[in-house]
Amino acid sequence: MRPDIVVVGGGIVGCCVALELATRHRVKVVVLERAIPGAEASSAAAGILGAQVEAHELEGAPFDRDLFSFMIAARARHASLDVELVERVGFGTGYRPAGALKTTMGDVAALHAKYAFQKALARVAFLDGAEARQLEPALSAEVKAAVHFPDDGQVDPPLLLRALHQACVASGVELRSGAMVRGVRVEGQRARGVDLVDGVLEADRVVVAAGSWSSLVGNLPTGLRKVHPVRGQIVQVETRPPIVRGVVMGDRGYVLARADGRTLLGSTMEEVGHVKEVTAGGVHQVLTQALALLPALASAPISGTWSGFRPAAPRPILGATFVEGLYVATGHHRNGVLLAPESGRLLADLVVTGRCDRDLSAFSPIE
Numbered sequence: 001m002r003p004d005i006v007v008v009g010g011g012i013v014g015c016c017v018a019l020e021l022a023t024r025h026r027v028k029v030v031v032l033e034r035a036i037p038g039a040e041a042s043s044a045a046a047g048i049l050g051a052q053v054e055a056h057e058l059e060g061a062p063f064d065r066d067l068f069s070f071m072i073a074a075r076a077r078h079a080s081l082d083v084e085l086v087e088r089v090g091f092g093t094g095y096r097p098a099g100a101l102k103t104t105m106g107d108v109a110a111l112h113a114k115y116a117f118q119k120a121l122a123r124v125a126f127l128d129g130a131e132a133r134q135l136e137p138a139l140s141a142e143v144k145a146a147v148h149f150p151d152d153g154q155v156d157p158p159l160l161l162r163a164l165h166q167a168c169v170a171s172g173v174e175l176r177s178g179a180m181v182r183g184v185r186v187e188g189q190r191a192r193g194v195d196l197v198d199g200v201l202e203a204d205r206v207v208v209a210a211g212s213w214s215s216l217v218g219n220l221p222t223g224l225r226k227v228h229p230v231r232g233q234i235v236q237v238e239t240r241p242p243i244v245r246g247v248v249m250g251d252r253g254y255v256l257a258r259a260d261g262r263t264l265l266g267s268t269m270e271e272v273g274h275v276k277e278v279t280a281g282g283v284h285q286v287l288t289q290a291l292a293l294l295p296a297l298a299s300a301p302i303s304g305t306w307s308g309f310r311p312a313a314p315r316p317i318l319g320a321t322f323v324e325g326l327y328v329a330t331g332h333h334r335n336g337v338l339l340a341p342e343s344g345r346l347l348a349d350l351v352v353t354g355r356c357d358r359d360l361s362a363f364s365p366i367e
């Protein structure tokens with residue numbers, strides 16, 4: 001059957017859009033995924049819901065208030081998504097609102113200044129080193145100060161993706177693996193579907209949600225904002241009982257633990273194109289940062305390493321293009337797991353009704 005809407009890319013963004021389209025708008029959706037749904041950035045992610053810890057000001061560059069408000073709303077959406085997925089498929093996302101702690105061993109005043117703007121907007125506490133160690137006893141004695149965000153949290157991305165895929169299928173979304181989209185079909189300034197390697201799929205509306213590959217999808221109009229890959233490497237170790245309660249961030253790296261003791265150490269930010277490797281230098285960097293933060297990690301056995309590509313752009317890219325019926329949902333960079341459920345809700349409304357309850361002009365795909 002001819003779908004109403006085709007979504008290109010079966011990562012967290014594409015699947016959140018598809019689930020919202022199918023469940024709330026009751027339209028026929030096909031998600032085209034060239035490989036395995038969820039197997040790229042979305043499963044590589046640590047799963048930090050860092051609406052506040054990720055929102056910091058740098059000298060002379062105030063944090064984008066539109067984006068901050070979007071991040072806060074997205075974090076709240078994760079609580080309801082977890083419940084919704086349990087109802088739909090019997091298991092949730094591993095959602096844990098256990099807080100995040102941003103620490104420093106260096107310039108305390110600089111750390112506090114980065115987050116001072118949040119005092120008027122959200123719950124945040126400025127701590128000295130001893131207070132930080134009360135929250136996270138395994139923290140290094142070298143940590144001088146921290147900022148605590150009690151409402152930030154985490155999910156388990158591979159679990160979330162499994163639940164999301166099952167919910168999509170149960171809601172009537174057709175999820176096609178091995179479907180490589182060559183380009184968007186455009187006739188007379190209207191989207192008409194997509195060209196696949198082995199045929200054509202017609203539809204009146206197309207959503208490009210191909211992560212860090214989005215700008216490589218063929219036949220997109222010129223003048224759209226671009227996305228590029230930023231590689232991140234993660235090292236997984238085992239700590240039982242879990243070495244930390246919430247997310248712990250240092251001046252650069254971070255550590256978080258699942259309830260079962262899997263402990264993720266992250267991550268690099270590398271401009272190396274789509275080269276999917278775990279490197280000696282990357283692992284060295286991640287381990288050096290994590291062990292400085294939590295010295296007891298030195299005896300933890302390593303149980304995995306992986307890398308993935310963040311779809312990088314200065315701001316998320318979300319909305320309509322010049323071509324009628326063609327939409328883009330990408331550029332979620334370091335915070336795609338956090339943002340995707342809310343992006344999916346907003347974009348689904350926009351695609352079907354022409355409007356949504358947030359002003360998306362700051363995130364327009366048009367340059």
Ligand SMILES: Cc1cc2nc3c(=O)[nH]c(=O)nc-3n(C[C@H](O)[C@H](O)[C@H](O)COP(=O)(O)OP(=O)(O)OC[C@H]3O[C@@H](n4cnc5c(N)ncnc54)[C@H](O)[C@@H]3O)c2cc1C
Nearest residue numbers: 009011012013034042046047048181211232335336337338
């Ligand atoms: C190491 C690492 C750690 C991270 N940690 C966090 C975190 O803690 N918190 C957080 O919020 N975010 C985190 N992120 C960011 C987050 O993972 C991404 O922003 C998010 O997963 C992007 O989702 P996506 O659906 O846009 O992209 P992807 O998950 O990459 O999905 C895009 C999909 O499109 C498919 N595709 C591409 N081209 C085509 C085509 N032509 N035809 C068909 N299919 C195609 C791909 O195969 C892929 O499956 C992290 C990322 C990395 C790499």
